[in-house]
Amino acid sequence: MAYLAQADFKTHMYAEVITEITRADATICPIAIAEAIAFAKGYLSRFDRTKLFDPSATGYVADAALLAKVKDVAVWRMIRISNPNLSIELARTNYEDAVKWLQDIQKGNVDPEGWPFPSDDADTDVKEGSTIQYSSNTKRVNHY
Numbered sequence: 001m002a003y004l005a006q007a008d009f010k011t012h013m014y015a016e017v018i019t020e021i022t023r024a025d026a027t028i029c030p031i032a033i034a035e036a037i038a039f040a041k042g043y044l045s046r047f048d049r050t051k052l053f054d055p056s057a058t059g060y061v062a063d064a065a066l067l068a069k070v071k072d073v074a075v076w077r078m079i080r081i082s083n084p085n086l087s088i089e090l091a092r093t094n095y096e097d098a099v100k101w102l103q104d105i106q107k108g109n110v111d112p113e114g115w116p117f118p119s120d121d122a123d124t125d126v127k128e129g130s131t132i133q134y135s136s137n138t139k140r141v142n143h144y
Contacts, residue, residue: 001055004033004070011068012075021082029078036074040066043102048116061114069098 006029009018022028041049051059052066076095079088104110 002033003037003053003055004067004074006030006033008067009071009075012071013078018078021078028081032074032077035077036070039073040070040102043106046106046117048118051116059116061116063112063115065101065112069101072098 006018009015009029018029037053041053044052048059050057051061052063054060055062072091072094076091079091101110105112
């Protein structure tokens with residue numbers, strides 16, 4: 001089972017609108033979906049992306065908010081082709097909201113409940129499977 005399929009867009013776009021945009025080309029929708037998933041994965045590197053995006057994975061977490069945001073990005077990718085009977089402003093706003101939400105997760109401002117972290121790498125001392133992150137400022141060099 002795929003994470004997202006064309007049939008799942010019924011909450012975001014009517015089937016006849018998708019057909020009109022793609023001109024019945026069955027390859028366009030899967031490309032837009034793949035682009036949207038890759039886009040979202042880029043922001044979610046601190047989580048176990050396999051458990052977030054692969055329904056067949058052990059420990060898969062089905063998060064409705066993430067799915068909706070990935071749909072927003074995929075819809076925007078399809079709308080770029082054409083705009084029959086669609087509100088471009090609304091789609092653009094939804095796309096920008098999805099990007100902002102993903103950025104907030106990436107920064108740690110939003111911590112989605114139940115999302116899995118990657119397993120710790122035994123070869124390093126770094127704890128990858130946690131929400132705690134640390135860093136430091138760049139070293140200052142003072143000249144007198």
